[in-house]
Amino acid sequence: MLPPSRTQRWWRKPRPRPRRCSSRPGHWRSWWAASVWTPPVPARHGPYARCCGPPFLPETAMTSHGPAPAIFYRMVDEAIDAVVIMTGECIIRYVNPALERLAGYGAGELLGQSLNGLLPEPVARHHDSYLRKYLAGLDNSKLVGQVRQMALRHRNGALLPVELKALDLGASGGERLFGAVIVDRSGPPGAAPVDASGRTELRRLQQFRSESADIMEQIARDVPLERTLHEIARVVEAYEPQFVCTIMLMEPETGRLRHGASPSLADTFAYAAQPVLLDGVQGRRLSQAAQARDIAKDPAWAGVRAAAQAHGLHSWWALPVLADDRLLGALVLHSVEARRPPVEQGELHRWCCRLASVAIGRHNATTRLRSSEQRFRAQASLLDHTQDAILTLDAHGIVTFWNRAAQRLFGWTRAEALGQPGATLLLEEGSHLDEALARVRVHGEAATECRVYARGGHLIQMEARLSLVPDDGELAGTVLAAFSDIGARKQAEGEIHYLAFHDQLTHLPNRRLLGDRLQHALVSSQRTGQWGAALLIDLDNFKTINDTLGHQMGDVLLGRAAERLQTCVRASDTVARIGGDEFAVLLEDLGTDQGQAAATARQVGQKLVEALGQPYEFAGCEHVSTASIGIALFGAQSAGAEALLREADLSMYRAKGEGRNGLRFFDPQMQVELLRRSELQGDLRHALRDGGLALHFQPQVDAAGRIYGAEALLRWRHPVLGYVPPGEFIPLAEETGLMNELGQRVLEMACNALLAWERVPAMRHLCLAVNVSMHQFRRVDFAESVLQVLRRSGADPRKLKLEITESVFADDLEGTVARMMALRVAGISFAIDDFGTGYSSLSYLKRLPLDQLKIDQSFVRDILSDANDASIARTIITLAHTLGLHVIAEGVETSAQRDLLMAHGCAAFQGYYFGRPVPDAEFSRMLAAVAS
Numbered sequence: 034m035l036p037p038s039r040t041q042r043w044w045r046k047p048r049p050r051p052r053r054c055s056s057r058p059g060h061w062r063s064w065w066a067a068s069v070w071t072p073p074v075p076a077r078h079g080p081y082a083r084c085c086g087p088p089f090l091p092e093t094a095m096t097s098h099g100p101a102p103a104i105f106y107r108m109v110d111e112a113i114d115a116v117v118i119m120t121g122e123c124i125i126r127y128v129n130p131a132l133e134r135l136a137g138y139g140a141g142e143l144l145g146q147s148l149n150g151l152l153p154e155p156v157a158r159h160h161d162s163y164l165r166k167y168l169a170g171l172d173n174s175k176l177v178g179q180v181r182q183m184a185l186r187h188r189n190g191a192l193l194p195v196e197l198k199a200l201d202l203g204a205s206g207g208e209r210l211f212g213a214v215i216v217d218r219s220g221p222p223g224a225a226p227v228d229a230s231g232r233t234e235l236r237r238l239q240q241f242r243s244e245s246a247d248i249m250e251q252i253a254r255d256v257p258l259e260r261t262l263h264e265i266a267r268v269v270e271a272y273e274p275q276f277v278c279t280i281m282l283m284e285p286e287t288g289r290l291r292h293g294a295s296p297s298l299a300d301t302f303a304y305a306a307q308p309v310l311l312d313g314v315q316g317r318r319l320s321q322a323a324q325a326r327d328i329a330k331d332p333a334w335a336g337v338r339a340a341a342q343a344h345g346l347h348s349w350w351a352l353p354v355l356a357d358d359r360l361l362g363a364l365v366l367h368s369v370e371a372r373r374p375p376v377e378q379g380e381l382h383r384w385c386c387r388l389a390s391v392a393i394g395r396h397n398a399t400t401r402l403r404s405s406e407q408r409f410r411a412q413a414s415l416l417d418h419t420q421d422a423i424l425t426l427d428a429h430g431i432v433t434f435w436n437r438a439a440q441r442l443f444g445w446t447r448a449e450a451l452g453q454p455g456a457t458l459l460l461e462e463g464s465h466l467d468e469a470l471a472r473v474r475v476h477g478e479a480a481t482e483c484r485v486y487a488r489g490g491h492l493i494q495m496e497a498r499l500s501l502v503p504d505d506g507e508l509a510g511t512v513l514a515a516f517s518d519i520g521a522r523k524q525a526e527g528e529i530h531y532l533a534f535h536d537q538l539t540h541l542p543n544r545r546l547l548g549d550r551l552q553h554a555l556v557s558s559q560r561t562g563q564w565g566a567a568l569l570i571d572l573d574n575f576k577t578i579n580d581t582l583g584h585q586m587g588d589v590l591l592g593r594a595a596e597r598l599q600t601c602v603r604a605s606d607t608v609a610r611i612g613g614d615e616f617a618v619l620l621e622d623l624g625t626d627q628g629q630a631a632a633t634a635r636q637v638g639q640k641l642v643e644a645l646g647q648p649y650e651f652a653g654c655e656h657v658s659t660a661s662i663g664i665a666l667f668g669a670q671s672a673g674a675e676a677l678l679r680e681a682d683l684s685m686y687r688a689k690g691e692g693r694n695g696l697r698f699f700d701p702q703m704q705v706e707l708l709r710r711s712e713l714q715g716d717l718r719h720a721l722r723d724g725g726l727a728l729h730f731q732p733q734v735d736a737a738g739r740i741y742g743a744e745a746l747l748r749w750r751h752p753v754l755g756y757v758p759p760g761e762f763i764p765l766a767e768e769t770g771l772m773n774e775l776g777q778r779v780l781e782m783a784c785n786a787l788l789a790w791e792r793v794p795a796m797r798h799l800c801l802a803v804n805v806s807m808h809q810f811r812r813v814d815f816a817e818s819v820l821q822v823l824r825r826s827g828a829d830p831r832k833l834k835l836e837i838t839e840s841v842f843a844d845d846l847e848g849t850v851a852r853m854m855a856l857r858v859a860g861i862s863f864a865i866d867d868f869g870t871g872y873s874s875l876s877y878l879k880r881l882p883l884d885q886l887k888i889d890q891s892f893v894r895d896i897l898s899d900a901n902d903a904s905i906a907r908t909i910i911t912l913a914h915t916l917g918l919h920v921i922a923e924g925v926e927t928s929a930q931r932d933l934l935m936a937h938g939c940a941a942f943q944g945y946y947f948g949r950p951v952p953d954a955e956f957s958r959m960l961a962a963v964a965s
């Protein structure tokens with residue numbers, strides 16, 4: 034700055050008179066010339082370069098307002114606070130005497146100079162850029178109309194805390210002008226920056242207290258942390274104008290300091306300097322300031338020295354902001370000069386550190402609270418999406434959380450549930466949940482299945498999983514409970530259990546459940562000495578009803594039989610369906626006396642026989658189906674459940690063998706029989722393997738008595754027992770799954786016989802009928818297996834006739850037709866065996882590729898004496914003719930039978946009258962004899 038000249042000094046005296054000044058030659062403007070001298074400035078400063086005095090009061094204003102300009106002029110000149118007017122480029126156009134006093138410069142030294150010369154470097158730079166932005170219309174928040182706390186550089190280098198309010202004075206004389214009123218905040222108006230007098234100190238103290246109180250209020254109001262820190266830094270700067278204050282914040286996640294606030298310093302510097310500052314304050318106490326007197330020389334600052342110097346900083350001094358020895362941040366003072374730390378203000382700095390600590394601490398706590406609230410809300414919203422009802426109960430059992438699923442399942446809304454005792458809301462049947470709640474408080478976890486009453490009063494089947502929240506301050510004693518609605522699962526489990534243990538048709542317990550109950554009954558009997566009984570019931574002629582009327586009607590009969598059985602026993606007794614037409618009844622607690630128990634069992638058995646023997650009425654007719662019952666008693670010494678059922682089974686077969694429609698108790702002799710059957714099964718296997726089976730051939734003759742064919746009948750000569758009738762071993766083979774193998778063996782032997790007969794002239798015309806059991810025929814590979822046997826043997830398929838019974842197509846007509854067609858195409862013919870005893874439906878017969886009906890021998894036996902049988906035989910013969918089928922009568926034992934059948938139109942016969950079944954050699958001799 035230039036030293037004031039004499040003229041300048043003149044101008045510095047207040048002379049409130051208007052002067053005419055020329056802004057440029059030839060152009061006059063009227064100005065109120067102020068007592069301010071404007072030194073010559075370069076032409077770039079425009080038309081006001083030589084202008085003097087306050088330009089804000091034009092001449093016209095004086096005309097319209099009379100003496101006002103002079104008053105204002107005087108007021109400004111006499112004002113306590115400093116006033117400066119400058120251009121948009123910060124060039125000072127006017128300063129009042131107060132500003133001269135404040136800055137320590139004369140007006141002459143200031144006019145035409147940049148105001149920035151009076152500001153600390155970083156502030157000056159920002160001030161410049163704010164002004165530029167403002168002029169460009171980009172920003173008006175930081176400059177104009179705001180009271181700003183800042184520092185003013187005194188001539189002696191000291192930075193004085195001031196308050197500055199800038200005003201946009203608008204355009205005047207073609208130039209945009211700004212004014213600023215600057216209030217000295219360093220002490221009493223006009224006082225020196227540092228005044229050691231008690232009064233000044235008192236005033237500063239009062240001022241500081243008031244500002245601290247304001248800051249505390251800000252903290253309490255949760256004003257954003259940055260604003261509070263800014264305010265603290267501003268206060269520090271106000272009291273330490275020679276320093277620029279920065280407050281740094283500790284980032285717990287990264288362990289780094291970040292910029293918090295710096296009213297007079299760009300935040301970029303704080304970022305650059307953070308490692309050095311952190312090194313400085315880390316591990317220090319509040320009473321231990323870190324410092325660098327001269328950044329230029331301090332090696333620690335080597336990395337950021339350039340940045341510090343660019344910001345005009347030469348020394349720094351920092352205090353840690355602590356909370357319980359935890360570093361929350363740092364309060365840093367930078368000086369534009371290399372200087373000693375500001376020891377005089379130690380108490381103020383520490384106080385500001387404490388304020389910062391409170392502000393940061395509160396902010397952190399609030400942030401933590403918010404984020405935990407957010408987390409809780411997020412978790413709660415997640416929990417709202419679960420299907421499980423989730424709730425928490427505090428240490429007193431009061432509901433403190435209740436998710437949406439709880440609302441849905443239990444029916445109580447969240448608002449209704451919260452604050453209520455959980456036990457009141459979750460009223461349960463039984464005390465499982467109560468017990469689980471007691472357990473969880475001891476063991477930390479518990480789970481139970483329980484039935485809880487929902488709001489509507491209905492019970493919900495729940496699985497509850499409880500866990501005690503780990504001791505976590507507020508949540509100590511809280512129980513987290515998750516309830517899953519297991520009603521559907523329980524129902525499914527129940528259904529599966531029901532299906533597994535019950536018969537679908539009659540809904541009675543099945544064989545598995547009967548086994549279970551029998552097992553329990555045996556154990557209980559051992560314990561109590563009470564006798565019990567197992568009754569096995571088989572419906573005698575059910576198969577006939579089933580075959581005749583079809584399965585649907587068969588099912589109806591089974592259902593009715595089941596109902597009748599249940600009405601005959603106590604509710605505590607078990608009635609089970611254990612097979613097609615087999616039922617069982619388990620009687621328990623029949624007393625400790627065996628004789629008495631047997632009498633009761635017989636009584637019940639008799640009742641069952643009578644009940645089941647009553648006619649059934651359905652499908653518009655009466656049907657009779659008697660029952661055979663086997664009874665096995667059990668007591669403390671009895672064998673296991675399986676053995677007991679075998680005994681009852683055996684007795685039942687004995688009852689059947691004894692004429693059916695009755696009951697039979699098990700006796701040990703039956704056991705011998707059982708053993709025999711089991712041994713026989715094993716022997717049959719051996720016979721099949723070792724070639725112990727042979728075919729016998731029974732002739733089939735035409736009306737003229739000529740043998741045109743034969744039926745192959747299987748024979749088994751047991752090495753010990755001798756001849757075993759097929760009526761005994763064939764059912765045995767069916768029971769043990771041997772029938773298919775047996776049937777294949779018969780087919781092989783039959784084809785071999787046919788092939789052998791081919792070579793004998795008297796026999797080559799013969800066809801051979803082979804019996805096929807239902808089990809054998811129903812196999813999917815049956816047709817292929819027959820064709821294979823034929824191919825292997827080389828026999829003529831046209832000579833082979835398969836005899837099937839009506840039962841094979843009762844179940845699966847389509848499959849039967851397909852199988853028969855496949856074989857028919859190969860030349861094989863079919864006869865229906867035992868015709869008239871099964872399910873004879875005309876519509877079925879029409880669809881089957883049949884050749885022959887075989888009248889069952891039961892109709893032939895009494896054909897001469899029983900008009901009914903004669904009529905049936907006649908009808909079958911007529912039916913065969915109608916359908917274009919051959920017909921053969923079996924069991925013909927007399928010529929009279931033959932004659933009558935022949936009279937009705939039957940032209941083929943089989944029976945003892947023509948010849949018994951004989952071995953192959955004998956059959957050949959028979960043929961040779963007839964031929965000769």
Ligand SMILES: Nc1nc2c(ncn2[C@@H]2O[C@H](COP(=O)(O)O[C@H]3[C@@H](O)[C@H](n4cnc5c(=O)[nH]c(N)nc54)O[C@@H]3COP(=O)(O)O)[C@@H](O)[C@H]2O)c(=O)[nH]1
Nearest residue numbers: 746747759760779804805806866867923924925926944945
């Ligand atoms: N699946 C197979 N079943 C077979 C086979 N071999 C026989 N059987 C079936 O066993 C049942 C009993 O047969 P069987 O004891 O051989 O009795 C047959 C004849 O001996 C007997 N018959 C023949 N004529 C008369 C007679 O005039 N009077 C009289 N009381 N009985 C006579 O009839 C049986 C033939 O019956 P069918 O087969 O219905 O023509 C029997 O059901 C056989 O089918 C076999 O290899 N496979």
